[in-house]
Amino acid sequence: MKQLRVGLIGYGFMGRTHSNAFRKVNNFFDLDYQPVLKAICARDASKAKAFAAQWGYESVETDWKKLIERDDIDLIDIAAPNNAHAEIAIAAAKAGKMILCEKPLAMNGPQAETMVAAVKKAKVPNMVWYNYRRVPAVTLAKQLIDEGRLGKIFHYRAKFLQDWTINADLPQGGAGLWRLDAKVAGSGVTGDLLAHCIDTAMWLNGNIDTVTAMTETFIKERKHTETGKMTKVTIDDASAFLARFSNGSLATFESTRYARGHKALYTFEINGENGSLAWDLHDLHRLQVFDYKDESKIRGWKSVHVTDGDHPYMKNWWVPGLQIGYEHTFVHQVADFIQGLQSGKMAGPTFKEGLATDYVTDAVLKSAKTKRWEKVKKVR
Ligand SMILES: NC(=O)c1ccc[n+]([C@@H]2O[C@H](COP(=O)([O-])OP(=O)(O)OC[C@H]3O[C@@H](n4cnc5c(N)ncnc54)[C@H](O)[C@@H]3O)[C@@H](O)[C@H]2O)c1
Numbered sequence: 001m002k003q004l005r006v007g008l009i010g011y012g013f014m015g016r017t018h019s020n021a022f023r024k025v026n027n028f029f030d031l032d033y034q035p036v037l038k039a040i041c042a043r044d045a046s047k048a049k050a051f052a053a054q055w056g057y058e059s060v061e062t063d064w065k066k067l068i069e070r071d072d073i074d075l076i077d078i079a080a081p082n083n084a085h086a087e088i089a090i091a092a093a094k095a096g097k098m099i100l101c102e103k104p105l106a107m108n109g110p111q112a113e114t115m116v117a118a119v120k121k122a123k124v125p126n127m128v129w130y131n132y133r134r135v136p137a138v139t140l141a142k143q144l145i146d147e148g149r150l151g152k153i154f155h156y157r158a159k160f161l162q163d164w165t166i167n168a169d170l171p172q173g174g175a176g177l178w179r180l181d182a183k184v185a186g187s188g189v190t191g192d193l194l195a196h197c198i199d200t201a202m203w204l205n206g207n208i209d210t211v212t213a214m215t216e217t218f219i220k221e222r223k224h225t226e227t228g229k230m231t232k233v234t235i236d237d238a239s240a241f242l243a244r245f246s247n248g249s250l251a252t253f254e255s256t257r258y259a260r261g262h263k264a265l266y267t268f269e270i271n272g273e274n275g276s277l278a279w280d281l282h283d284l285h286r287l288q289v290f291d292y293k294d295e296s297k298i299r300g301w302k303s304v305h306v307t308d309g310d311h312p313y314m315k316n317w318w319v320p321g322l323q324i325g326y327e328h329t330f331v332h333q334v335a336d337f338i339q340g341l342q343s344g345k346m347a348g349p350t351f352k353e354g355l356a357t358d359y360v361t362d363a364v365l366k367s368a369k370t371k372r373w374e375k376v377k378k379v380r
Contacts, residue, residue, distance in 0.1 A: 001026075003074070004033040004338065007067045007097075009041045009088060010079035011051040014102050014129070018077055019055040021330035028316045029335040032342050035075075041067040064088050068095045078102055082191065083184045086111045089126075089351075093118040098125040100337065104195045105354030107186035109362040109377060112355040116379075119351050127337050127347065128354035130199040132266065134332035136324070137287040138200060139312035140304070141270070141277045145204055149291070150272025156205050156243075156251040158268040160193035161259035165219070165237060172233060174225030180235055181224070188235030189255040190215065190361050193266075197253055198360045199349060200268060206247050208360050208376050213241035215368040218258055241364045285323040355379050 006022055008015055022035035041061040042048040048060045061067040064084075068076060068091050076092040078085055078101040086106050092099050099119065105128050106112035119126040132138055144150065165180065172180035179185050179192055202208060215236035224231040238256035245251060259265070266281035278288040278301075287304045294300075307323050309315040313332050317324050333347075340347035349357075359377040367374040 001034045002032055004035045004098075004341075005038040005072055005074045006035050006077055007039045007041060007061070007070065007073040007075070008037070008057070008077045008079060009064050009067065009084075010081075010102075011040055011042050011048060012079065014079035015040070015042075015051070016055075017131075017327055017330045018079055018100070018129070018334075019057075020327055021334045023056065024331050025334045025338070028331065029338075031335065031338045033338045035334065035338075038073055039067055039070070065091065068092050068097065074098060075100065081178045081184050082107055082186045086115050089115045090118040093122040093124050093126075096122060096124060098341075099351075100127050100129060101351070101354070102129045103199070103354065103357075104186065104191045104361065105351060105358055107191075109355065109358045112351070112358040116351045116355050125337070125341060125346055126351045127333070127340075128199075128349045128351060129330070129333060130196060130349045130354070130357075131329040131333055132196055132200050132281070133203055133349070134313070134329040134336070135279075135281075135284050136312045136314055137279055137285060137304075137306040140287050140306050141279060142204055143312065144277060144289070145270070145272075149275055150270065150277065151274035153205055153245075153247055153249040153270060153272045155271040156201055156245065156249055156268065157270075158194075158197035158201055158251070158253045159265065160189070160197050160255040161262035161265040162189075162193070162257045163260045163262055165257040166260065168219050168222070170222065171225045172222040172231065177225060180222065180233065182234035185235060187361065187365055188215075188217075188237055188239070189257060190236050190239040190364050191358075193255040193257075194239055194241075194253055194364065195357050195361055196266065197255070197268065199353070199357045201245075201251065201253075202353075202356060202360075203349070204268075204270060205245055205249060205251075207245065207356070207378070208243045208251070209246050210373050210375055211241045211243045211360065211363045211367055212373045213239060213364040213367040215239045215365070236365070236368070239364060239368070241367065243360075284325070352379055 243251040336347040
C-alpha cells in the first residue's frame with residue numbers, strides 16, 4: 001500500500017475529526033493509499049505534543065512554513081481558522097503538496113481565486129471539507145435527484161440554526177472565539193454556517209444566480225479577548241437570503257446563532273413536480289421522501305432509515321439497520337479523496353467548488369449592504 005504522509009495544521013475541533021478520519025479510513029475502505037500521521041503543526045508546542053501523543057502523530061511543528069518545507073509530507077491538511085487558509089494553501093501548492101482545506105475556502109471570493117489559481121498552476125490534488133455532502137442520507141438525496149425522481153425542481157429551503165452567542169457577556173476573538181471576529185473569520189454565520197447550506201444546495205440543485213439578503217448583528221459590542229477592550233462586533237449574527245437557481249427554482253436560506261434551543265439544526269427541503277425530499281442534521285441517518293407517483297391511497301412522506309447495504313457508504317460499515325454519525329462523514333471524504341487519486345478523477349468539492357460557494361456568500365453580504373438583488377459571480 002502506498003503511503004499518504006499527512007501534515008495537519010490545527011489541533012482544534014476539525015483537527016480531531018480529520019485525524020480520526022485518517023486513522024479509520026483503511027479499516028473500513030479498501031484503498032491503495034494509507035494516510036500516515038507524520039506531523040501536527042500548531043503554535044503551542046506543548047499542546048501540539050499532547051495532541052500528537054493522543055492521536056499518534058510522529059512529530060510536531062510549531063511553524064506551518066517548516067511543515068510545508070518537509071519532503072516527508074505529501075499532503076497538507078488545513079484545519080486552522082479561516083484567515084490562515086489562503087497563505088498556507090498557496091505555499092503548500094507551490095511546494096507541490098496535495099491540499100485538504102477546511103471551509104469556507106477563504107475569507108472572500110477574490111482571496112479564494114488566488115488559491116484556485118495556485119492549485120491549478122501546481123496541478124496538485126485539492127479538496128474542501130464540506131463534509132455534509134457525505135452524510136449517507138444527503139448523498140442518497142443527490143442520487144435520487146440525479147435519477148430525475150423529483151422532476152422539475154421548484155423550491156429549495158435551508159436553515160442552519162444555533163443559539164450559543166445569545167449571552168451579551170460572551171467575549172469575541174482569541175483562540176476559542178475567533179468565529180466572532182470578522183478579521184479572522186471573514187464573516188459571521190454567512191461564511192460559517194450558510195456556506196455549508198450553499199455547498200450542499202449547489203451540489204444538489206445546481207448554480208445560484210442571484211440573491212437578496214438581510215443580516216443583523218444583535219450584540220453591537222463585545223469585549224475582545226486579546227485586548228480586554230469593548231470592541232465593535234463586525235460579524236453577522238444572523239443572515240437570511242432569497243435566491244434564484246439557474247434551473248429556475250426559488251430558494252430561502254436562513255442562519256443564526258440566536259435561535260434559542262437549537263444547537264446545530266441544519267435542515268433542507270427540496271420540492272419538485274414529482275416529489276420532495278427533506279433532511280435534518282439532528283436526525284442525520286434519515287431521509288424524508290415523498291413520491292407523488294406512489295398509489296394515491298397509500299401516498300405519504302416516507303422516513304427512510306439510510307442504513308442498508310445499498311445506501312451510499314453503508315456497506316462499508318456495520319449491518320443493515322445500524323446507524324453511523326457525524327464523524328463518519330469525514331472518513332467518507334478521505335476515502336473519496338483517495339479514490340480520486342487512484343482514478344485520476346478528483347472528488348469534489350474541489351477548491352473551484354469552494355470558490356463558487358465563496359462567490360455566493362460574497363453576494364449575500366453585499367446584498368445585505370446594498371439592500372438589492374445581487375448577481376453571483378460565476379466560476380470560470
Ligand atoms: N467542516 C465543518 O463542519 C467544520 C466545522 C467546524 C469548523 N470548520 C472549519 O475548520 C477550521 C478550524 O475550525 P475549528 O472549529 O477546528 O477551530 P478551533 O479553534 O477548534 O481550532 C483551530 C486550530 O488552529 C490552530 N491555529 C490557529 N492559527 C494557526 C496558525 N497560524 N498556525 C498553526 N495553527 C494555527 C489553533 O491553535 C487550533 O488548534 C475553520 O476554517 C472552520 O471554519 C469546519
